[in-house]
Amino acid sequence: MSQQQSPDNVSIDDIPVDIANTQSEKINPADVPDEIESITRGLAGEQPPTNPIVVLKAARWWYLHGKGGSDPAFQWAIEWARHLATDTPSDVEQFDEFLEYLVSLDFAQNRQTLRGRAND
Structure with a gap:
């Protein structure tokens, strides 16, 4: 294994799993890794990701x-992954x-901002 992992920070890919912060009731957007934030925002946008593996990474x-x-x-x-897999x-x-x-x-402040339609 090329990366050192501590007992409180485990990962099977580049996205760390912070054991101390699992199953939280309140997520702080600043704590969401950039890649997960990007995928999540994409899922809310007009052109969501079409690769189910990417979507499942966020899930x-x-x-x-x-x-x-x-x-x-x-x-x-x-x-969304189910939709992609079964059409x-x-x-x-x-x-x-x-x-x-x-x-x-x-x-975001509202749903329209997430959808990429700030002026709607």
Whole structure:
């Protein structure tokens, strides 16, 4: 193994898993790694990622550092990956919950900003 890992910071790729901050109720946007933030914002945008592996990477981070299986960012990432894999329509209500969750975490002031439509 080329990287040293401590018991409180474990990773299977370049995104560290902070064991002390797993299953948090409140996420501080400053604590979200840049790559995960970028993927998450992409999932909220007009042109979301189309690679399910990339989407699942974000899902994993939100599962571990958010509210687990009930985390809206995790749930939307899984839903989007399912959509990509099966080419079936995605759940619009789940998407709306995801956007509201990101606004509640202060990722943006409103849903339109997340969608890339600041003037709507």
